[in-house]
Amino acid sequence: MTIGNYLRVFHDLPVFEFPTPATSAELPDAASVAWRLSAVTYRDSGDEEEWTEIFERFLDAVDTSRVRALVVGGWEDAYEESSDPIVEALVAAADRLSALEAVFLGDMLSEDCEISWITQGDVTPLLAAYPRLASLGVRGATGLEFPPLRHEGLRRLVVQTGGLPGGLVRDIGACDLPALEHLELWLGTTWYGGDSTPEDLEPILSGTRLPALRSLALCNSVTQDAVVEAVAGAPVVARLSELDLSMGTLTDAGAEALLAGQPLTHLKRLDLAYHYLSEEMSERIVDALAPHGVDVDVTDRQEPDVYDGVANRYTAVGE
Structure with a gap:
């Protein structure tokens, strides 16, 4: 894709x-x-x-x-x-x-x-x-720099990449953005420099420097399960209205951690589109959240590419 x-x-x-x-x-x-x-x-x-x-x-x-x-x-x-x-x-x-x-x-x-x-x-x-x-x-992270800074007016920040380095994730997390309402990071794959870890995301997930954040997208990750597991217990989630964990290699293991984590029934929207969930797990998530008015997107289900007995999963956007 x-x-x-x-x-x-x-x-x-x-x-x-x-x-x-x-x-x-x-x-x-x-x-x-x-x-x-x-x-x-x-x-x-x-x-x-x-x-x-x-x-x-x-x-x-x-x-x-x-x-x-x-x-x-x-x-x-x-x-x-x-x-x-x-x-x-x-x-x-x-x-x-x-x-x-x-x-x-x-x-x-x-x-x-x-x-x-x-x-x-x-x-x-x-x-x-x-x-x-x-x-x-x-769009694009080759040579991208984002030295930590404070900006009083920025409400929306989007960084779309096939691979977002961990150092850049940490720099963005170190920024003071008191008005930021929407943060969107395409984390990508190690093939293209996307070597961030859940620990790199911690300043974002704590929400300390992002008091106005209401929409968070941490997507397109080759380690989407680990990202989702970190999100499941993140303090910032309690004040979000939209959560986007789409476009990555999310499997039933990550979804299980999400369901076992903090309540998500306050969300207006949960985007999991483009995923590797089983049909049963997709139904579980919808059944758990849709009755509370959460708009859950579990469209675009992918199948692993099995080669020599190994199941390979790919992000939506890479090279």
């Missing part, structure tokens, strides 16, 4: 692709859309436009004082060139993007660059430059 579509909605706004120079399309109201900027190769002419050049056109063409959301698509040679120049350009334009509330960095599909090959860098200068930023999304 791979990510099948570019973002269509971001920050509750429809995504609008900023057009090429040859396109005469009328631009929408600056505040009405999330603007997507992606480096484009013009196949007919062979000309290329780098992302920073597109950004300069964007700054000249749009009333940037009213722009609320930006989606950064592909940049040139993303498999070896980092997002650092893009972050620097966005930081330099902070005075012109005075209404900016949301940034997604790396909206690419596999044909642009495989998720585990997207090269990022230190993305925290965006948070320093935009104190009003409410939503930050990042």
Whole structure:
């Protein structure tokens, strides 16, 4: 499974692709859309436009004082060139993007660059430059840095990877984010650097630095059972309304630990989609929670790939 579509909605706004120079399309109201900027190769002419050049056109063409959301698509040679120049350009334009509330960095599909090959860098200068930023999304963890910091306004943080290193998990957990309501981490597999452990998650699961957290997603993990076992007794769960443990290698052992842990009947939603649960266990979870009004998603059941007597289980998104 791979990510099948570019973002269509971001920050509750429809995504609008900023057009090429040859396109005469009328631009929408600056505040009405999330603007997507992606480096484009013009196949007919062979000309290329780098992302920073597109950004300069964007700054000249749009009333940037009213722009609320930006989606950064592909940049040139993303498999070896980092997002650092893009972050620097966005930081330099902070005075012109005075209404900016949301940034997604790396909206690419596999044909642009495989998720585990997207090269990022230190993305925290965006948070320093935009104190009003409410939503930050990042796709890809190669070279990604997230030095611990405090940000008063961030309400949503999403890090999508095929493998999230344990050091990055610890750095994110060490941040003070008093307004954060939604945290989403795709933990991934060791094949692509995802070597985090439940111990790395402890600062997040304690919830000490995340007093406003109401939605937690710890998903796409090759060790999903261990993640779920840690979540089952985590203090932060008692104040969540949504819990996402989907996209990983969850088996009946992990689900048994979840059911044996703290009550989950206060949740509005439990997402376990894409899993390796038996049909019987899936029914047990639904029967235990659905009567209490919990929306339980146990769709997309997987079967292990058995080779030479060994049952192999894979995350939803890897390379």
